[in-house]
Amino acid sequence: MKKKQKIIAVLPGDGIGPEVINETYKIIKVLNNYFNLNIKTKEYHIGGIAIDKFGTGLPEITISGCKKANAILLGSVGGPKWNFLPLNKQPERSGLLKLRKKFNFFCNLRPAKLHIELQNLSPLKKEITLKGFNILCIRELTGGIYFGKPKGIKKNKNEKYAFDTEIYSEFEIKRIANIAFEIAQKKKLKITSIDKANVLESSVLWRRTVEKIAKKFPSVPLKHLYVDNAAMQIIKDPSQFDIILTSNLFGDILSDECAAITGSIGMLPSASFNEKKFGMYEPAGGSAPDIQNKNVANPIAQILSLSMLIEYSLNKPKIAFAINKSINEVLKKGYRTLDISNNKENFVTTKEMGNLITEFLIKEYEKNGKNIISKDI
């Protein structure tokens, strides 16, 4: 029996966005033809291309298309072509940030996995990377010091002063902690909640509230770290972390630190959720205009973003795992795109990488397909 149709609003955007999104279509075709999914994709414009066509980074038609969908798959936005525009009219502000605000995506998930085959890309010492790591950063995205009021620059006599407000309500902490604990419970992971509770009142409330939520999830191990210590521990031994749960400001910095130690921006996906668990999925990197239209972009971050969508929005973790496994197999066999290749003469193109992952996914279906489908109900 064919499954109920699920709609993905696909927003390729600018730069390498359309190229890497094209590779996800190959995967979706396999999911529909082999894995008994019924995914329909509908494309909409966002960012620079939307400015060119509609005069705005986020046209109404894109918003209404996203509202009707089960999830959003985004490429990336921006590029030098639109740099002359005033800041609030540029693709990121008028497209992506507006979209995030429109759907109130308060929870951001950024996995930072070091693939054992790609250890050499990490800037960390080999004795540290030998253990590998797989950290899921869960960052609060709509509160804290980035949005807290009052903020501003004022003058007292002749001296300028500036101020921002780090503010969190209990409800904001509860809703993100709930998501982190649900994921940890399902995946049998431990949580490290990161704050600065030795100095900041907002962190004292953060810690107390996280502990309250933890009581509902007794099987999930919870530890607290101060942010300064966390920044050190991530460098010294990233393998000690499963889930990092933290505020907007600390998450901004620590998720980039976690990404940097994998050494490969082209491999990192991300997901954002709102209160209804509606999700948007996109690579952690940008539109990479320096490599646009050269068929050298790494499509893995985009394919992993699709995999997260399948897991979290379509609730098919086994199928998502099969996609991830296919990527691992391709890497194990030694295939590399230019950005992750040691040998700059010998690498596979964007399209070839997409084809390889697709082929391995079909092989995975032939080996374990029935089992995967039957377990993923």
Ligand code: NAD
């Ligand atoms: P970037 O992430 O686009 O590029 C940084 C470097 O990483 C470049 O050398 C690029 O070639 C490389 N890179 C990134 N993704 C890659 C991939 N999949 N495969 C291979 N190499 C990859 O960051 P940037 O250069 O600072 O920004 C470029 C544009 O992207 C700017 O207009 C910026 O505003 C925009 N941007 C968009 C987003 C988004 O859409 N979410 C995020 C960050 C930056």
